[in-house]
Amino acid sequence: MTARPLAIAIAGLGTVGAGVAKLLRDNADLIAARAGRPIVVTAISARDRHKDRGVATGGMRWYDDPVALADDAGVDVVVETIGGSEGPARALVEAALTAGKPVVTANKALLAVHGAALARMGGTLAFEAAVAGGIPAIKAIREGLAANRLSRVAGILNGTCNYVLTTMRERGLQFAEVLHEAQKLGYAEADPAFDIDGVDAAHKLAILAALAFGRPVDLAAVHIEGIRGVSALDIALAEELGFRIKLLGIATRSAGGVSTRVHPCMVPKGAAIARVEGVFNAVVAEGDFCGRVMLEGRGAGAGPTASAVVADLIDIARGRLTPVWGAEALDDVPSLPMEAHVGAYYLRLMVLDRPGVIADVTGILRDERISLESMLQRGRAPGEAVPVVLTTHDCEERQMRVAIARIAALETVVEPPALIRIEAL
Amino acid sequence: MTARPLAIAIAGLGTVGAGVAKLLRDNADLIAARAGRPIVVTAISARDRHKDRGVATGGMRWYDDPVALADDAGVDVVVETIGGSEGPARALVEAALTAGKPVVTANKALLAVHGAALARMGGTLAFEAAVAGGIPAIKAIREGLAANRLSRVAGILNGTCNYVLTTMRERGLQFAEVLHEAQKLGYAEADPAFDIDGVDAAHKLAILAALAFGRPVDLAAVHIEGIRGVSALDIALAEELGFRIKLLGIATRSAGGVSTRVHPCMVPKGAAIARVEGVFNAVVAEGDFCGRVMLEGRGAGAGPTASAVVADLIDIARGRLTPVWGAEALDDVPSLPMEAHVGAYYLRLMVLDRPGVIADVTGILRDERISLESMLQRGRAPGEAVPVVLTTHDCEERQMRVAIARIAALETVVEPPALIRIEAL
Incomplete structure (x- = not known):
């Protein structure tokens, strides 16, 4: 193995950051073989320098300010495991991308909130760990x-x-x-x-x-x-x-x-x-x-999340790069509102056990052109509240919302209706 | 999009090869966006030039001999979908690797039999489609x-x-x-x-x-x-x-x-x-x-297999390369013989319903130091054959083989014993 090691910095030594350091140490030989070169932690930033995290930080450069990692000329890749969509995590990722350093992050909030803008900055931003932990x-x-x-x-x-x-x-x-x-x-x-x-x-x-x-x-x-x-x-x-x-x-x-x-x-x-x-x-x-x-x-935990972060580092070490969102040019597909959702529904009501209640409820559904798949009424307790369960065929969310509001307003419906969407998967 | 298209050749237009051609045609726009450039079929080889395969081959160079694809200077990548561990598939893959052309194949037999030697030839050999079809x-x-x-x-x-x-x-x-x-x-x-x-x-x-x-x-x-x-x-x-x-x-x-x-x-x-x-x-x-x-x-079929082949082509178009077996240097870990397997077993015998049969069988297991987890005897039919089921705790395969041979030799055991290994997964 003659290739130069990949020098990384880790910002944040919580569960995930410490897990990454531990994984890079425990499986160093195997990671070097698969990455084509060793991956070495050369710099660190965390809140408390003296806290014991179960990983040795000796020999690594220490920064109190994570953003300073972006300017360390000895750092090839920045690993951000601070978390949060704003503050130091965002500042560090932006600084590293500006400095032309690849970033690996587990930060789903940052990606979800600022992911589009970060991609426009150019550069490599890898985030396998942001979704579903150890699952690639x-x-x-x-x-x-x-x-x-x-x-x-x-x-x-x-x-x-x-x-x-x-x-x-x-x-x-x-x-x-x-x-x-x-x-x-x-x-x-x-x-x-x-x-x-x-x-x-x-x-x-x-x-x-x-x-x-x-x-x-x-x-x-x-x-x-x-x-x-x-x-x-x-x-x-x-x-x-x-x-x-x-x-x-x-x-x-x-x-x-x-x-x-x-x-x-x-x-x-x-x-x-x-x-x-x-x-x-x-x-x-x-x-x-x-x-x-x-x-x-x-989907979570130190081990699975570290597994995903280091997979991204191995990709970077090998030069296996992909545009942040999979392609350079993205489609401008509109987002649809929830009101336009079409699906089947489960509806559970607590109704007073009185004659005519079911007729009222099913009458409202008929008015809103929602067709029933099944109905289940359990137990009899004249004058008291009993559960009634209805499942529907496919209808539009906006129809269902009108129906639910009308049903909830019935005098015989004694609790807000429970509505759960039925999904074929 | 200004990057030069990736020119590929497909050898073999059976289910998989035709599926690849269809996928590259149907999803051309999306594939070009994700690959960073168009992926275009420029050459073809198949047994019968005039067979209708549901994909247009007009404008593509046709070769009767698949190995000739390796020498076509206009071909960047060779896709091998002929199949079989020997013959034209092997000859083509070797010729393409020798010519320095990346190869994508769905050929598990070739990889399993000659994969170690092919990797030693150097070059890119991708085979996502060889295992579990559409699953990456x-x-x-x-x-x-x-x-x-x-x-x-x-x-x-x-x-x-x-x-x-x-x-x-x-x-x-x-x-x-x-x-x-x-x-x-x-x-x-x-x-x-x-x-x-x-x-x-x-x-x-x-x-x-x-x-x-x-x-x-x-x-x-x-x-x-x-x-x-x-x-x-x-x-x-x-x-x-x-x-x-x-x-x-x-x-x-x-x-x-x-x-x-x-x-x-x-x-x-x-x-x-x-x-x-x-x-x-x-x-x-x-x-x-x-x-x-x-x-x-x-795990199979034209669509899933084509999905895997084209994923490999996109990786190659993007320059995302990996050593054939994941690392340049491989471990020389020995293979263990089946006799050394340790696990639990299900054993189903057909025995004559006579006094002493169970004692004979369990005696043999005790002699071979195999301990029982459960025993199930179903139905009584004095003098006739009835099933007896035994499950064991963990033992070595070699112990079990000795025991099975002895049990099979019992006069009261009327069929070869059925043995199925129990696996915790």
Whole structure:
């Protein structure tokens, strides 16, 4: 091996940054063989110089200001593992690209919010670790399936949500109980909103949609609903109906444009994605020649994320480069509003057990030209609230919203209706 | 777009070759954007110039001898879709590499048999299409998971076998019935031996093992058993025991070396790979940092295979190159013999329903120090043959072979014992 080592700098030594340093050390021989030359950490920036992170930083140049890494002439590639769409992470990535240094990042928020502008700066920006952790989903879509016109890309993109939904189902618990437990186990953050409300999944979906359809990343267009509203009752009823509830990110290309949405979905129990449980992630892509391809694995954690970061470094060491969003020129495909979504729906109402209630509800659906697929009424308790479940054939989201508002206003409907979209995957 | 088009030649216009030509035509705009330049078919070789293949060959140079494509100065890259490990396919690939032209091939037999020698010739040899069709498995293992020390790579690598086993289970049919039907439907060849006897899966496993463990491809070391011996009875009994029977290719790295084997396996019904049914393929890789990653999709057919071939062409157009087996220097890791395999076993005997039979069988297992996990005896028919099923804890294959030979020799055992290895995946 005579090639010059690739000298890298790591900014941020949290879980991911420390994981990258550990991986580069533990598998140095194998990485050098596959990269064609050694990959060596020469500079570091982190908040606290004296904290023990389980990785030796001796012999590496230390910077208090991460942005200074971009100006270190001895650094070939900058690895950004600080996180966040603004502040030092963004400043460093912009400085490194301006200095002509390739950047590898795990920062989905930065990519989702500023990815289009960063790509216009030119240079190499690699981000395999930003989506689905240890699963090489970015590479699969951007290179492996590059010959295909993709019609849909979808996935279980947030392990915390999938863990919560899986545990609710397996143990018959309510959302709040499982979330509390997940926080104690370290599967959910102290402030879980970013995961639970679907924001993290939306960042990843915006990135996947840009790659899949060759268009500028458009986070603002993503319709986002989290899993707070999913109840143990709906999970049990889904099971009875042959479905499983998953938080999915789904991007679809149709004649009119691209729709991107993150929300709880009912997927048929028999679907491959329905069986991806716990903290695991999965990404599905559908192409005109490849058909449907699914990838599953660990979407987070030090090891899987470091695996993805170092894969990007090996690509750079080998000179295997790709335009940030897969092509130099991107399509100006419009984003479609959620109101235009067409699909089937699961609707669960709590109604007073009185004559005429079902007639009122089904009358509203008929008025809005929504046709029923099935109806399930469980238990009788005259005068008290009982659940009624309806599933529909395909209709437009805008029709459904009108119907839901009218149904919610009925005097006999005692709780806000639960609505979960049914997805064939 | 000002870059010069990449001029390719296609040798062989069967299902795959014609599929490649069609894909390059149908998605020309998108492929040019992702490749950074157009990819254009300029020369062709096939057996019958006048056969209609659904793709226009006008304007392309025609060669009766595929090897002549290597000498066409107007050809940048040769696509070999003739097939077979010898003859014109091998001659063409060698000639193209000698001429310094990159080669893209879907030819698993060629790679499995001559892959080590071809790599020593130098040059670019890409073969995403050789394993698991439309699933970007080669890219995932060689690039996406390149930072990992892999401990195991395994998969459902032959769609015909998976279709036959799935159909046997779903409809309770015997092997011969389903094979006959599969042949009528075009899911199995008129001469099915190559698929059914595990040879095709062994080719693919030899390729995956070489990539996963960075060693020269070693087809001769692969232990191969096909699915002819799998009976409807064993499939039904597997179901009862909580297993599903799959033909898997499994390559494992241990301290002593690499074991590679293709044979029917009992996998727990709950395992992700157990649910990959019908003609679908799947590849699982286990790495020290990424954890377990599984990819599934269509493993054969014109579309998926063309998708993989053109992905390789896009990589070449972009200059994204990788050594044939992932690294310049390969490890000289020894191959382990099947006798050294350690695992659990399912054993199904047909025994005469007489006193003492079970004592004889379990006595032999005890003599060979094989410990039982479970035993199942179904139905009583004094003096007649009844099935007895035993599952064992982990033991060595060589112990099991001795035990099986002794059990088969018992006067009360009326059929050759059925042995299926149990695999945790």
